[in-house]
Amino acid sequence: MPRIRVADVSHSFGDGSARRPVLVDLDLTLAEPRIGVVGANGSGKSTFVRLLNGLVHPDAGTVTIDGRDTVRDGREVRRRVGFCFTDPDAQIVMPTVAEDIAFGLRRRGLSKDEMRARTQAALTAYGLDGHADHPAHLLSGGQKQLLALASVLVTEPDLLVLDEPTTLLDLRNAAMVRRVVDGLPQQVVLVTHHLDLLDGFDRVVVFDEGRIVHDGAPAEAVAAYRALATR
Numbered sequence: 297m298p299r300i301r302v303a304d305v306s307h308s309f310g311d312g313s314a315r316r317p318v319l320v321d322l323d324l325t326l327a328e329p330r331i332g333v334v335g336a337n338g339s340g341k342s343t344f345v346r347l348l349n350g351l352v353h354p355d356a357g358t359v360t361i362d363g364r365d366t367v368r369d370g371r372e373v374r375r376r377v378g379f380c381f382t383d384p385d386a387q388i389v390m391p392t393v394a395e396d397i398a399f400g401l402r403r404r405g406l407s408k409d410e411m412r413a414r415t416q417a418a419l420t421a422y423g424l425d426g427h428a429d430h431p432a433h434l435l436s437g438g439q440k441q442l443l444a445l446a447s448v449l450v451t452e453p454d455l456l457v458l459d460e461p462t463t464l465l466d467l468r469n470a471a472m473v474r475r476v477v478d479g480l481p482q483q484v485v486l487v488t489h490h491l492d493l494l495d496g497f498d499r500v501v502v503f504d505e506g507r508i509v510h511d512g513a514p515a516e517a518v519a520a521y522r523a524l525a526t527r
């Protein structure tokens with residue numbers, strides 16, 4: 297498993313008097329296979345996970361993935377850390393499903409045959425076989441989320457970061473995404489408001505106003521989060 301090190305990290309958004317701290321003095325190491333991130337709206341969860349692939353550069357402190365700094369070694373980090381956004385439309389970049397999956401493989405020095413084979417394997421693995429040449433934007437919400445996952449996983453990242461991947465999905469599609477995620481060999485960091493997704497996770501961190509206020513097993517963490525929400 298990759299080792300995520302977040303060392304003395306703080307981050308603010310805005311300028312001048314509008315400057316607001318969003319993450320405050322975070323210091324933690326994440327080496328478990330399944331890590332959940334929960335907390336109220338605006339508590340800093342997305343900003344936190346965006347640190348992990350260098351989408352956000354910390355104002356203070358450092359973030360490293362297996363010793364690679366997300367700022368200094370950004371390219372290398374992005375290659376190893378796959379990221380899925382809540383809204384899969386934000387991630388679809390090519391007209392057809394197969395082209396979208398293949399897009400992630402460009403500039404990897406693969407032969408055309410290899411690219412085709414890997415794309416085909418991803419289409420099959422994520423139940424998108426029959427949709428290879430369909431316009432990606434016409435897929436259902438659940439299929440788009442699977443496409444977003446497939447397009448990231450085809451690149452074989454060491455770490456997968458999922459920011460609320462089931463928020464837009466019905467129960468059936470949420471269960472499908474869960475099954476896919478459960479079966480992955482990779483380390484997964486998952487932000488979610490669907491607390492049942494965290495059953496069986498190794499560790500869950502609870503955010504409140506930019507700080508981690510609980511860090512432990514899922515049942516305790518969820519209880520701590522519920523207590524915060526009813527405070």
Ligand SMILES: Nc1ncnc2c1ncn2[C@@H]1O[C@H](COP(=O)(O)OP(=O)(O)OP(=O)(O)O)[C@@H](O)[C@H]1O
Pocket residue numbers: 309310318335336337338339340341342343344
């Ligand atoms: N690019 C940005 N510019 C300015 N402010 C931002 C930016 N990104 C996030 N923020 C602010 O930082 C705070 C934390 O946002 P963040 O998206 O990390 O929270 P969250 O816990 O993921 O929330 P949610 O559960 O609603 O997705 C919010 O107040 C948000 O408005």
